[in-house]
Amino acid sequence: MGAVSAARMETFLVVARLSSIRRAATQLHITEAAVSAAVAHIEKQLGVKLIAKSGRGIALTEAGRIYAEYCRSILGLMREAHAAVQQAETGRLRIGVVATAGEYVLLRPLASFRHRYPDIELSLSVHPRDVLFLELQHHETDLVIAGRPPRNTGLVIRARRPSRLVVVGAADQSPDPLNATWLLRGRGSGTRDATLALLDELEINPPTLTLGSHGAVLAAARAGLGVTLIHSDAISQDLESGLLQILPVTGTPLDRPWHAITTRTPTPTARLFLAHIADPTEVGPAAFHPA
Numbered sequence: 535m536g537a538v539s540a541a542r543m544e545t546f547l548v549v550a551r552l553s554s555i556r557r558a559a560t561q562l563h564i565t566e567a568a569v570s571a572a573v574a575h576i577e578k579q580l581g582v583k584l585i586a587k588s589g590r591g592i593a594l595t596e597a598g599r600i601y602a603e604y605c606r607s608i609l610g611l612m613r614e615a616h617a618a619v620q621q622a623e624t625g626r627l628r629i630g631v632v633a634t635a636g637e638y639v640l641l642r643p644l645a646s647f648r649h650r651y652p653d654i655e656l657s658l659s660v661h662p663r664d665v666l667f668l669e670l671q672h673h674e675t676d677l678v679i680a681g682r683p684p685r686n687t688g689l690v691i692r693a694r695r696p697s698r699l700v701v702v703g704a705a706d707q708s709p710d711p712l713n714a715t716w717l718l719r720g721r722g723s724g725t726r727d728a729t730l731a732l733l734d735e736l737e738i739n740p741p742t743l744t745l746g747s748h749g750a751v752l753a754a755a756r757a758g759l760g761v762t763l764i765h766s767d768a769i770s771q772d773l774e775s776g777l778l779q780i781l782p783v784t785g786t787p788l789d790r791p792w793h794a795i796t797t798r799t800p801t802p803t804a805r806l807f808l809a810h811i812a813d814p815t816e817v818g819p820a821a822f823h824p825a
Contacts, residue, residue, distance in 0.1 A: 650816070692794050
């Protein structure tokens with residue numbers, strides 16, 4: 535069986551993501567015939583069908599879904615291998631972060647890192663933690679700042695920063711957390727999972743309102759739409775300004791540190807960033823502690 539080129543794998547992944555030969559061709563700026571030929575070549579090499587007609591479009595077969603996962607990992611490793619042999623001070627660093635950490639934990643350390651190493655090409659992606667961990671497993675991201683990763687994923691916690699989850703509500707309303715509406719993040723959020731676990735421990739079944747973003751949850755809490763469980767890092771200004779108050783709830787505050795996470799083989803730029811965020815002389819009292 536011959537090897538499949540990286541270019542054909544890239545083409546197949548675009549087809550898999552868009553579920554369309556035509557849309558893949560448009561995005562890749564090549565002909566539909568070239569896209570179809572690339573997929574057909576892979577299918578011939580593997581001896582299996584990767585795509586099948588589905589309505590007006592196409593869908594991945596089970597073999598196609600499995601192969602797409604491998605393609606993501608293989609291409610991610612190839613990019614990682616390229617980055618690994620570059621000098622750390624002039625390489626590339628791809629950081630993934632959950633929304634709260636991105637807004638309230640990472641920006642200052644990232645700014646000082648950029649000032650310290652101006653030749654490193656930085657990119658930052660903000661996603662729910664489940665998406666971030668999947669991208670890290672596929673080597674599509676070099677380092678993730680989020681909660682604790684799932685077990686048996688091969689991901690490694692390199693550093694931690696203390697943080698707590700507290701329940702807050704509008705300061706001018708004195709809401710009762712046992713009877714109020716609870717404001718939730720979207721699926722895939724670690725804070726959402728922690729909130730649902732807390733409600734189970736409290737043995738209450740209050741009304742809930744799911745909001746799509748961290749900012750929307752905070753705005754809703756300030757407006758008095760309900761109470762929410764949130765990282766203390768995110769509410770210091772709201773507490774000082776008197777817009778929000780911390781509410782006493784059994785089982786809180788919850789100890790939920792931030793974690794800096796990589797694969798087992800971090801890139802040189804990821805190692806450089808880890809050293810930076812663990813250096814109090816560079817990032818101050820908010821420094822991470824090596825795991």
